[in-house]
Amino acid sequence: MDFEMDIPREARFILETLEHAGYEAYLVGGCVRDALLGRKANDFDITTSALPGQVKELFWRTFDTGIKHGTVTVLVNDKPFEVTTYRIDGTYRDNRHPDGVTFTSSLEEDLKRRDFTVNAFAYNPKTGLVDYFDGLRDLREKRIRAVGNPERRFEEDALRILRAVRFCAQLGFALDEETRAACGKEAFRLANVSAERIRDELEKMLLSPDPEILILCHDLGLTTYILPELDTMLETKQENPYHFLDVGRHSLLAVKNAPMDPLLRWSLLLHDSGKPVVKSFDEKGIAHFYRHEEKSARIAQKVLQRLRLPKKFVSKAALLILRHGDVFPPTEKSVRREIAKIGVENFPLLLEIQKADSSAQSELARKDHLERIEKVRQVFEEIQKKDKCFSLKDLAVNGDDLIAMGIPSGREIGKILDAMFKYVLDHPEENKKDILLSELDSFR
Numbered sequence: 001m002d003f004e005m006d007i008p009r010e011a012r013f014i015l016e017t018l019e020h021a022g023y024e025a026y027l028v029g030g031c032v033r034d035a036l037l038g039r040k041a042n043d044f045d046i047t048t049s050a051l052p053g054q055v056k057e058l059f060w061r062t063f064d065t066g067i068k069h070g071t072v073t074v075l076v077n078d079k080p081f082e083v084t085t086y087r088i089d090g091t092y093r094d095n096r097h098p099d100g101v102t103f104t105s106s107l108e109e110d111l112k113r114r115d116f117t118v119n120a121f122a123y124n125p126k127t128g129l130v131d132y133f134d135g136l137r138d139l140r141e142k143r144i145r146a147v148g149n150p151e152r153r154f155e156e157d158a159l160r161i162l163r164a165v166r167f168c169a170q171l172g173f174a175l176d177e178e179t180r181a182a183c184g185k186e187a188f189r190l191a192n193v194s195a196e197r198i199r200d201e202l203e204k205m206l207l208s209p210d211p212e213i214l215i216l217c218h219d220l221g222l223t224t225y226i227l228p229e230l231d232t233m234l235e236t237k238q239e240n241p242y243h244f245l246d247v248g249r250h251s252l253l254a255v256k257n258a259p260m261d262p263l264l265r266w267s268l269l270l271h272d273s274g275k276p277v278v279k280s281f282d283e284k285g286i287a288h289f290y291r292h293e294e295k296s297a298r299i300a301q302k303v304l305q306r307l308r309l310p311k312k313f314v315s316k317a318a319l320l321i322l323r324h325g326d327v328f329p330p331t332e333k334s335v336r337r338e339i340a341k342i343g344v345e346n347f348p349l350l351l352e353i354q355k356a357d358s359s360a361q362s363e364l365a366r367k368d369h370l371e372r373i374e375k376v377r378q379v380f381e382e383i384q385k386k387d388k389c390f391s392l393k394d395l396a397v398n399g400d401d402l403i404a405m406g407i408p409s410g411r412e413i414g415k416i417l418d419a420m421f422k423y424v425l426d427h428p429e430e431n432k433k434d435i436l437l438s439e440l441d442s443f444r
């Protein structure tokens with residue numbers, strides 16, 4: 001096949017330097033796949049017959065990234081490139097790195113250890129494209145197929161099961177039949193994969209153009225091991241006129257409707273996770289989910305902690321979920337009240353969540369919801385233009401001012417500041433030190 005890859009100057013320099021010294025060197029993996037697909041690559045990885053020590057001798061600036069596994073990072077023009085020695089992997093007992101690797105002088109051996117045929121291309125300008133496993137055909141037919149026997153490959157490293165699904169979501173591909181069957185059969189091994197690796201794959205699915213791929217994860221029996229909460233959601237019908245999808249499908253459609261931001265997308269994934277627990281029926285047989293926001297926030301916190309998302313991220317997501325059902329009119333007063341509850345920095349995120357959520361509901365109230373959200377957004381913009389009294393720290397009076405006025409106890413100071421804050425929310429034009437202090441007695 002006639003294929004000429006557009007290579008960054010720095011990567012070309014590394015390939016040429018290695019070849020000049022008598023070694024083989026190729027671009028490999030994702031960057032070749034992405035070039036063939038006409039997509040922008042994340043990073044340009046290089047594979048070479050040179051041993052790590054030999055790579056380090058050839059370049060000025062290198063550091064040992066995973067030297068035991070043969071990877072050296074080479075810096076050229078301050079840009080990093082991972083250069084890895086051809087290798088054969090041992091098993092992955094820790095589910096992170098192979099226990100032992102053996103270096104080899106055979107490119108084919110190195111490509112054999114790679115997970116999928118479309119990830120097992122190599123390329124350099126002299127040789128052109130190397131494709132030992134019919135990756136081109138799979139690329140053309142939009143298929144993710146394991147290199148070699150899929151069951152063996154998933155047994156070696158169960159994360160590959162999630163990678164297979166994730167690449168489908170990112171590339172718009174489907175699983176090859178045999179690979180798909182092996183995903184289901186070996187799913188139980190996901191129980192041994194670290195939470196961090198699972199989180200990273202889930203996040204890539206959530207941030208892909210097709211987050212509904214998580215339904216496939218459920219169908220294959222993967223979520224039982226990594227996100228059982230989603231199984232319950234997918235099995236919970238909503239049975240009321242505001243919804244046309246079950247809780248799980250509704251949530252995933254909401255994810256898809258949202259901007260590609262991790263906080264928004266994780267929050268939307270879990271925003272209704274409490275619905276299965278609080279579901280009840282009225283005498284007409286219509287389902288209700290009273291106070292599901294609180295339950296969902298708690299479940300989300302548990303799930304996100306389990307998946308080792310950062311603490312701050314978890315608490316922000318929980319807050320957004322807790323508040324996702326707040327319906328308030330587009331008036332300055334009520335918008336200020338909501339801002340006081342959620343924090344000014346989170347307010348635009350709340351609106352994004354409400355917008356994505358409403359867009360995934362039935363048509364019954366969708367239009368009204370979206371109109372309200374848009375009006376609220378305009379009110380919020382007006383408020384922002386006008387003034388800045390959103391949190392206690394923006395109040396024109398602080399504790400020191402009150403101490404200076406002779407208020408002795410901390411408790412009383414707190415009470416007064418709180419009362420002033422509430423007042424100022426409704427009367428922003430009066431957020432001035434002299435005004436507030438002159439009315440001190442009315443806040444006691």
Ligand code: ATP
Nearest residue numbers: 028029030031042045113114115119120157159160
């Ligand atoms: P991305 O666009 O997400 O970076 P990628 O294909 O470059 O996709 P990486 O995780 O960066 O994926 O890995 C680079 C290459 O290393 C892959 O293309 C694949 O050949 C190989 N690889 C990565 N992880 C595994 C794994 N768990 N098992 C087998 N091969 C793997």
Ligand code: MG
Nearest residue numbers: 030031042043
């Ligand atoms: Mg990559």
